[in-house]
Amino acid sequence: MSVKDWIPTAVHAVASDRNLKAGETLFRQGGKTVGLYEVLSGRVRLVRVDREGHEVALHVAGPGDTIAEASLFSAQYHCDAIATANTTVRLYPKREMLAALEENPKAMKAFSGALAHLVMDLRTRIEQRNIRSARDRVRHFLGLRVGTDGRIVELQGTLKDLAAELGLTHESVYRALAELERSGEIRRNGGEITVLKLV
């Protein structure tokens, strides 16, 4: 969701930027919420870590995306945010943000719309996670990304990142992509995937 749609201009004045190196942590689960962030450049992964130490990718945010929107209504962050590349984020402080939204019903409505959109995205992700087959999960991912614009999907980040986002091991993703290419369903060209057949 685009930030310009709903962040009141008043809050821009108190926003502050921060640079993160690859691997650096922006915030941790259980940490006190200070506000929501916009990713200006780079990439930030939202993850939870289960008992076994496995990371569960909840979201991957790129430039223009916001993270921790729900933190406005929560005292603590409910997942970890980690930069996977050198990243610049902009912090919109919670206090001012809430005050501005309350004074500006239009902004509040836009914010609600953004949250509603996020809810739909998350449901789509749950649907994805229910697909057992690695091949079908990759197909599902590609189907969401091609849209009607064409048949080319530009991968952001590494294949390991993709595997994490899909909730699969990187080996499974490699094999799935290799099989899809062998069967003539897709063609790979570096970080670019061309979908030939829609199954």
Added chain:
Amino acid sequence: MSVKDWIPTAVHAVASDRNLKAGETLFRQGGKTVGLYEVLSGRVRLVRVDREGHEVALHVAGPGDTIAEASLFSAQYHCDAIATANTTVRLYPKREMLAALEENPKAMKAFSGALAHLVMDLRTRIEQRNIRSARDRVRHFLGLRVGTDGRIVELQGTLKDLAAELGLTHESVYRALAELERSGEIRRNGGEITVLKLV
């Protein structure tokens, strides 16, 4: 989320109730949105159906829960809603709901809060779906339900419902529960589960 917190009283006047028999469909994915619903009694399952015809449980709503909150910002429902028992729902029409929220910033804020809470719930569900092991997934579910109040989890609905909610086959759930009981981790008593050891 509780309805009373954020549904403006003005909208109550135009709300209408509807009875559904078990198995009946409330709305379908792609259908035109008419508003959001509150479940007064019974149970409603939100599901998506993938290509293979498998149902993916996105949510199970009981009395007091609302469904299709995000539909206020969307022209079409993005999943199916099916009653799993004889159910009564209350419809809050979209048009009036939106108008009331725009006139009442406090209600809008509460609505945003409800959406934010939903976002957190969905992320927890994604985390759950990432757990491969049936036993661990059941553990995760129990851990969320016990809270600090005690160690007793009251199951709503059948075990098949639970299996659907967990995204597992009912056989796997049976086996997982049997193993947990054999190992002394839980004790079952009808639809009631007592957690003895927290792992």
Added chain:
DNA sequence: CGGCGTTTTGAGAGAGCTCAACATCGGTGG
């Protein structure tokens, strides 16, 4: 009592995970 859906248990197969080895690529420093 009969029928239907839920609860259980069994056996087999498929598929992803794990561990392991190797290739490839990009950056670094001599």
Added chain:
DNA sequence: CCACCGATGTTGAGCTCTCTCAAAACGCCG
């Protein structure tokens, strides 16, 4: 310019675990 090194990309083999198909108790309701 080249050797080195770490991370990414790729392929192989075995194991474990869930899914699937099957069948049998159990419970509920007409």
